[in-house]
Amino acid sequence: MEKTSVETIVLQVGGMSCEGCARGVARVLNKLNGVARAEVSLDKAEAKIGFDPSQVSIAQIKAALTAAGYQAP
16 A cells, blocks of 8 residues: 655645634544645634645645635745
């Protein structure tokens, strides 16, 4: 069985104004194929994301956030 490598990135996420937004961002991220976990902090306006780069790219993660109505520079 092939071992997958999980990388962790922290992205700034703009456009979150409440805990509901933070939960929505986490939901969007956790639905992506290749994302192992996503922890979203409203206070820091960021998302800490564990992902498998062979399955999903940072660009795809940012695109999903943008499509959901948030900014991910």
